Amino acid sequence: MNAKAMTEKYISRGLVYAVLLIAAAFFLTPLYVMVATSFKDAEQIRSGNLLSLPNSLNLDSWRLAWDSACTGVDCRGLKPYFLNSVVMAVPAVLLSTAWGAINGYVLSMWKFKGSEMLFGFMLFGVFMPFQVVLLPMSQVLGYLGLSSSLGGLVLVHCLAGLAGTTLFFRNYYAAIPRELVNAARMDGAGFWRIFWRIVVPMSTPILMVTLIWQFTSIWNDFLFGVAFSGADSKPITVGLNNMANTSSSVKSYNVDMAAAVIAGLPTMLVYVLAGQYFVKGLTAGAVKG
Amino acid sequence: MKSLENIIPKLVIAPGLVLGFAFIYGFMVWNGVLSVTASRMLPSYDEFVGLEQYVRLWEMDRWRLALKNLGIFSVLYVGGSMALGMGLAIFLDQKVRLEGVLRTVYLYPMALSFIVTGTAWKWMLNPSLGLEKLMHDLGWASFSFDWLVQSDTAIYCVVIAGIWQSAGFAMALSLAGLRGIDDSIIKAAQMDGASLPRIYWRIILPILRPVVFSTVLVLSHLSIKSFDLVMALTAGGPGYASDVPATFMYVMSFTRGQIGLGAASATMMLATVAAIVVPYLYSELRTKPHER
Numbered sequence: 001m002n003a004k005a006m007t008e009k010y011i012s013r014g015l016v017y018a019v020l021l022i023a024a025a026f027f028l029t030p031l032y033v034m035v036a037t038s039f040k041d042a043e044q045i046r047s048g049n050l051l052s053l054p055n056s057l058n059l060d061s062w063r064l065a066w067d068s069a070c071t072g073v074d075c076r077g078l079k080p081y082f083l084n085s086v087v088m089a090v091p092a093v094l095l096s097t098a099w100g101a102i103n104g105y106v107l108s109m110w111k112f113k114g115s116e117m118l119f120g121f122m123l124f125g126v127f128m129p130f131q132v133v134l135l136p137m138s139q140v141l142g143y144l145g146l147s148s149s150l151g152g153l154v155l156v157h158c159l160a161g162l163a164g165t166t167l168f169f170r171n172y173y174a175a176i177p178r179e180l181v182n183a184a185r186m187d188g189a190g191f192w193r194i195f196w197r198i199v200v201p202m203s204t205p206i207l208m209v210t211l212i213w214q215f216t217s218i219w220n221d222f223l224f225g226v227a228f229s230g231a232d233s234k235p236i237t238v239g240l241n242n243m244a245n246t247s248s249s250v251k252s253y254n255v256d257m258a259a260a261v262i263a264g265l266p267t268m269l270v271y272v273l274a275g276q277y278f279v280k281g282l283t284a285g286a287v288k289g
Numbered sequence: 290m291k292s293l294e295n296i297i298p299k300l301v302i303a304p305g306l307v308l309g310f311a312f313i314y315g316f317m318v319w320n321g322v323l324s325v326t327a328s329r330m331l332p333s334y335d336e337f338v339g340l341e342q343y344v345r346l347w348e349m350d351r352w353r354l355a356l357k358n359l360g361i362f363s364v365l366y367v368g369g370s371m372a373l374g375m376g377l378a379i380f381l382d383q384k385v386r387l388e389g390v391l392r393t394v395y396l397y398p399m400a401l402s403f404i405v406t407g408t409a410w411k412w413m414l415n416p417s418l419g420l421e422k423l424m425h426d427l428g429w430a431s432f433s434f435d436w437l438v439q440s441d442t443a444i445y446c447v448v449i450a451g452i453w454q455s456a457g458f459a460m461a462l463s464l465a466g467l468r469g470i471d472d473s474i475i476k477a478a479q480m481d482g483a484s485l486p487r488i489y490w491r492i493i494l495p496i497l498r499p500v501v502f503s504t505v506l507v508l509s510h511l512s513i514k515s516f517d518l519v520m521a522l523t524a525g526g527p528g529y530a531s532d533v534p535a536t537f538m539y540v541m542s543f544t545r546g547q548i549g550l551g552a553a554s555a556t557m558m559l560a561t562v563a564a565i566v567v568p569y570l571y572s573e574l575r576t577k578p579h580e581r
Contacts, residue, residue, distance in 0.1 A: 019380050020391055023377055033413055045418060046418070049422045050422070051423060052426075099305060102302070106302040124563075124567070125313040127562060127566040128563075129513060129559055131538045131554075131555040135332065135552055190297075191298060216400060222402065222521075237402050240405065253412050267401060268397065
């Protein structure tokens with residue numbers, strides 16, 4: 001390679017890395033700003049700027065955001081909302097995942113006349129704008145006595161997530177060789193035996209993908225949370241939004257940022273620990289059918 | 290025994306299908322019914338008003354503004370996320386070090402709630418202590434940035450935060466597509482003397498068309514449904530200047546006591562999403578080889 005080609009190569013490599021690093025800075029800056037701001041006191045926020053480092057690791061805003069910041073007259077911080085989200089998300093994630101697994105098993109290995117078409121119609125549930133279900137659902141929750149309750153939110157999330165979880169499992173199970181199932185049927189294994197002995201043990205990857213996907217979307221949901229919750233059943237996203245949009249005279253951005261980090265922490269943690277499954281869920285969500 | 294074997298799968302899937310279809314299609318019809326009633330604070334099915342709510346809807350300035358905002362937001366959000374994501378994927382595909390770390394960094398906003406994103410960007414874009422103060426401190430004294438509180442620019446702040454959140458998603462899909470392309474295609478074109486940018490533009494991009502298509506589709510339907518980000522960042526304000534159909538629907542149905550009107554706007558959103566998604570789903574299901 002001659003000198004000119006070498007220089008060109010170095011310049012183009014440099015350019016590639018420069019672009020990638022600038023982009024990384026663009027994505028990381030808001031996270032830095034959130035964390036840095038949460039450690040500042042009001043004085044530092046006034047005198048410093050977005051990028052300035054906090055003087056010390058002042059945890060006051062975190063304490064306030066967690067259990068004593070006020071939203072209107074309610075001064076309990078984010079804690080009750082956080083607990084609501086946990087109580088709501090755990091059963092909703094488990095139920096919608098288990099339900100999707102069973103549906104996906106039937107729709108891939110026990111197909112019957114018309115099952116493909118039913119699956120096709122079910123798929124629209126992944127894309128539909130949930131605004132359409134808000135008004136009927138709130139009436140149904142009323143009939144069931146579940147208005148403004150965490151139980152109602154669990155039910156809504158199970159129904160809303162069903163199309164997606166069914167899709168995940170159905171597509172995954174469709175790739176399992178049919179010979180395996182047919183052989184088991186020859187040996188006299190029935191529907192449930194095949195499910196528990198053959199299908200479930202092969203399901204770990206798709207279980208991870210679905211659990212993470214459901215947890216992320218249910219934890220992050222705001223639409224159902226704001227429409228169907230009552231005073232004591234608001235999830236974390238609603239709590240955060242109310243806190244950050246409360247029209248008090250003094251805006252405490254440090255408390256807002258601590259609250260935002262707290263609200264984002266569980267899903268961030270899952271992403272860092274199991275990012276590969278999260279990415280698989282995202283890509284599976286786009287490549288359907 | 291044989292017949293029992295045949296009936297079990299159907300029994301097992303029945304609840305999922307019945308409740309799933311009730312949730313999707315039953316509620317769709319129910320919402321449609323509400324939209325032709327005079328319901329205000331509470332749903333009422335006594336008075337049939339035909340398409341009156343739809344006429345009212347389309348005569349409202351607020352609804353038209355919401356649609357205009359949605360148009361601005363969708364085009365810039367989908368286009369911006371796609372361009373940035375695809376660009377990053379191409380740069381990442383140049384056999385760089387730390388690719389895994391960079392990928393993780395680009396994609397982490399997708400794991401966050403739009404409410405978290407909105408809260409963070411609201412602080413960064415606030416006119417007094419945010420970006421403006423930063424630029425002043427850096428020595429650019431005349432810099433002024435008050436888009437968030439101006440009626441005609443607030444929606445662009447939503448676009449910025451939206452692209453920040455979703456570009457990584459476009460990157461992940463594009464990268465997966467790029468990894469599926471045989472290296473020898475690029476090598477052969479290089480042998481012929483084509484420059485790298487030209488190769489990407491003329492050869493790689495056309496191959497990636499299906500990936501681009503599905504990414505744009507997913508982002509478009511997300512943009513039509515976008516609600517959280519607007520609520521957290523601008524709450525539709527100032528006034529209703531950055532309203533989008535989803536916030537319009539929520540406000541009309543749950544705070545303004547205009548349930549009939551809210552239902553009509555939900556139907557319009559449904560029609561828009563269906564127009565985009567149904568042809569895609571149809572073609573996906575049609576081209577799929579059937580195993581049986």
